[in-house]
Amino acid sequence: MADIDIAALANLLQEAAIKEILPRFRNLGEGDVRMKTEAIDLVTEADEAAERLIRAGIEQIMPDAVFIGEEAVAADPDLLGKLGDADLAVVVDPIDGTFNFAAGLPLYGVMLSVVSKGETVAGLIYDPMGNDWAIVEKGSGSWLCKADGTQEKMEMRPAPELSQMIGIANVGFFEGELRRTILLNLAEVRLFTSYRCAAHEYRILCQGHIHFAMYNKLMPWDHLAGTLMSQEAGAYAARFDGSPYLPHHTSGGLLIAPDIDSWRELREKVFTV
Incomplete structure (x- = not known):
């Protein structure tokens, strides 16, 4: 290194x-x-x-x-x-x-x-x-x-049951019916928001104030630092297909959760892209 x-x-x-x-x-x-x-x-x-x-x-x-x-x-x-x-x-x-x-x-x-x-x-x-x-x-x-x-x-907060999860969900870069489906599915969690600022979203995630973060548009300046930060704070991070998120990726989505089990539950029940 x-x-x-x-x-x-x-x-x-x-x-x-x-x-x-x-x-x-x-x-x-x-x-x-x-x-x-x-x-x-x-x-x-x-x-x-x-x-x-x-x-x-x-x-x-x-x-x-x-x-x-x-x-x-x-x-x-x-x-x-x-x-x-x-x-x-x-x-x-x-x-x-x-x-x-x-x-x-x-x-x-x-x-x-x-x-x-x-x-x-x-x-x-x-x-x-x-x-x-x-x-x-x-x-x-x-x-x-x-x-x-x-x-x-900084350390991630352990995941509660799905109905009590709080997180970031930036749905602005999904289109049409897929956006509607995800917005409907987000009724399964306690609260979701977007600050239009990945810098602060990653900070509160890594400090344990929220449980998950989801992004669809992947520009490296928005997500490289925060993804590594969340992983070093104990999170499980992967693209929607389960593959690792790498610096050259600009598509494929990104989901971050406290552990692999909560990641899978969020992926299957909420972010069904």
Whole structure:
């Protein structure tokens, strides 16, 4: 596995937030927010400026790594194809939850993952509003690192019976009858929601506040760090067909649950895709 300076990466995300993100929060000017593919898929000046700063930092910290940022891929989609073959890659979402950020909702984060030879080996989810990090390195557990320097190990909550489960279910990328079927099936659980921010969804999952998370659209900057984080916190994660979720996957769905038995029950009774 590549030698990773996780502290330097954490500091870099904080620097991007201090210099480029927080000054623009609730302070975006006319023309600072633009639509990408649809009205709920946005990019702001903060996204682009933060990604430029992070990229420059990665060139210093990890000069041999291929840099794959969400906004860079938006400009050059072919860049995404380099992830599967790269010996070392850094994948960045400069602002996860851009829709929330643009609306002035303080529910967004900065996400970074490190991929070595097709395997996610480290990840960080930084919350600029709380000034703390969720950090994971493969084999070392998942940790919440607070602004005062204290650390807290994150662990998944054991699964209750299906009717009492609480979780994340992002159904927005299913179509037609399949979406209706899943929404009907979700009546089997106690509560489901979507924060439109994978950064915070993964954090509350790994801290044991909810029991499951389901996503259909798989872009690496949204899910690599969080999936490894959940696995290191004790979760069982797999695509809908039961196969492992890997960095180059952009389809096939993703379901995360506290254990394989609860994963199977959710898959069979709720997420019958």
